[in-house]
Amino acid sequence: MRPVRIVGRALLMSAVAVTPFTVPAGSTAAGNAAAASVYYVAPNGNDSAAGTQAAPWATIAHAQAVVQPGDTVYLRGGTYSYSHGIKSCASQTDRVDAITLNKSGSSGSSIRYWAYPGEKPVFNFSGMKDDCRIKGFDVTGSWIHLKGLEVTGVPQNNNLNHESWGIWISGSNNTFEQINTHHHMGPGLFIQNGGGNLVLNSDAHDNYDLHTSNGAGESADGFGAHISAGNPGNVFRGCRAWWNSDDGFDLISAYSSVTIENSWAWRNGYIPGTTTGAGNGNGFKAGGYGGDYDAGAVKHTVRTSVAFLNRASGFYANHHPVANDYFSNTSYGNHPDFNMLGVDSSGAAVGRGNLRNNLAYTGTLTSNMTGTSAANNSWNLGVALSDAQFQSVSTSGWDAPRPADGSLPVLPSLRLAANSALIDKGVNVGLPYKGQAPDLGAFEAN
Template sequence: MRSTWITPPRTFAAAAVVSAAACVVVPPSARGATAQVYYVSPTGSDSASGSKSAPWASMAHAQSVVQPGDTVYFRGGTYAYTRANSACASRTARVDAITLSRSGTAAAPIRYWAYPGETPVFDFTGMRDDCRIKGFDVTGDHLHLKGLEVKGVPQNNELNHESWGLWISGSHNTFELLDLYDNMGPGLFIQNGGGNLVLNSDSHDNYDAHSSGGAGENADGFGAHIPAGNAGNVFRGCRAWWNSDDGFDLIRAFSSVTIDNSWSWRNGYLPETSTAAGNGVGFKAGGYGGGYVEGGAKHTVRNAVAFANRASGIYANHHTVANDYFNNTSYANHPDFNMLGVAPDGTSTGLGVLRNNIAYGGTLTANTAGTDSSHNTWELNVTVSDSQFKSVSTSGWDAPRDADGSLPVLPAFRLSGSSTLVDQGTDVGLPYRGAAPDLGAFEAR
């Protein structure tokens, strides 16, 4: 292969600077004359000044004070919640523990960040509210949450489908380096809003034991069920595993969503067991409940890895338009790629644009007749075997992230030096080395 790396031009944001007095990184837009830096600690007081030496105690108080451009640093420790900030109007009502309704601006977002080197844990396991619970209800725009853990949002009756770690209805927000786990429903759910970026975040071991639809049927890792007019939501560099339902779920999303460079494995089981629970799809890329509907949105799943899920690795889920599936690797799923779609007359058909994908192990494909499909392993005159890869290990995928928060570089499913899957793809607009793109989620180095 040639050593040329083909990639679009890059732009660089202004570098952050370090405040020697605070010994923390101060974002560029927080250096203005009016922008402020505040601190919150589990041992703080909301009657304090919010300084590093006199921190506040709660995110609610911080939200009541901050203005666009401000940064709030959360010190490490546990922030435990026992009740919502309003009463349940009924047993099927929705309440939340933390409401983030104050917005920043595009030029001056509001930042809620973990203090560097520390881990703030938002623990909702003690909540006893007898209705649907949102740990975080993010209704504001231009917010940036980074480095927070969110755990244990409960469901305390069996009249509802699920609760949520984060429920999002605002726009142009960034959710970075979040760790979402042990929630009785999706770790992160985009219900409305556009232009949200979920970046380098993990959602795992979520299980809805009390779901009205049956135990385990609604706890996804990540979900986006957004109405029309809210394009631009992106999941990038994210991981979902051991969720009792699906890893990523885009059912009923009427605005386009992109899933990029993300991994999903062992979903559809009771967490950490082999006991079947919910649907068990790695990437559920759309659908509207089974029948044909007008106005379906085109989604994109690219550079993704799905393996060892109870059901499909990548699933069109009765979608009504052809999604783009580019440079994905699906291993030991059932099947690896299921392109079941719905035609305008309500009949089943294969729907999808598939390029440069690898299917290996398990059942390779289902419902691909009718798709726009080429340069995938099941169509090329190649033999896929373990020797095509540096490794096919399915362990270690939850390894710590790299220092910059990106996914760890693992040998598994990366092409070996002798692989015949190198340079077998076609240009779909993604970066590649050599004469042509390689197949699968990882370009050979």
């Protein structure tokens, strides 16, 4: 066992902490505000009932009308189906919500909408007929915590719009934990605005915008954050994005810094489940403003993350005007693995990025590196790479079920072998590491 060195701020302390929370079958929630209440919603419930475990409500909308900061709503297992928005479409380019969460909690007293332990509530929007853009969940409130929900099937019912959305967020200080969002005609989870939001241990996959105004497949990302200035602190941690027709993670037009850490992206840019190309196909698209220079650009951070077999780049700067930080990432079989295409104030293409301790193997390793600050990466250390450097180079099984705590499954794939020449070849960037120096790539060897 190699000694662990914690240097600088620990990796897992960069955003809002999530405190484990269990509630007995009583009527108050421990660990929140005094005498906070616990309510229940079930597919076979009734909104005229008491909202207790024995007499649950039917809808999350009714629960929101009752809850106060610190309260918990347990969502029982089963399918909650939706056929229309809460208002009618004013035009074919209007936007409607199936569920609006606009009541806020407060600091230390979030409103919790949680899956009942051991059960899976599924919010299915595939039956919605609204002839305009649709948001499955529209979260405009703040200090809200969604946990353990499956969200699926938001359609796009005409060709006049770019996409619809599984979950749309414009509030602040919210947590989205153990969310499985998939098979939407648009992004799985999208942060439009707000700061301090944490997307934790969540999956977004098989999203494909077949009906869209800018070409089929061009707008269905797994996760996106396109936030305005003054909204720092949005974090994606422990997330997976795969088989999305556009990009896995997309930070285009984000004017506040975003952090992506300990996350995986693969097989993006294809019609889901096929090798037929669709949208852009980057694993992690870290910024950009439509290809133009923008003086309001901010720096993003992508670290300890893995991209493999995406149709385009594993990690892509996307014409970003400033240098993002790319630390301790692994890219395998992408074309290229790291593409640092940036733009300067004159509009000229330049390399942009601070790259340390990254690992690129197979595919096309790098492009647009001139102008970057790159050191202690696998391609500039003169280390010969081969499959023998890894415990495994398998690209299957990455969508394995998560452990009960929602963390990523522990796989041998793309982890360094015990005798790998990539061990201790990194440089201290303020993240935890074992041994004399950081290893290269997303995973520290044992």
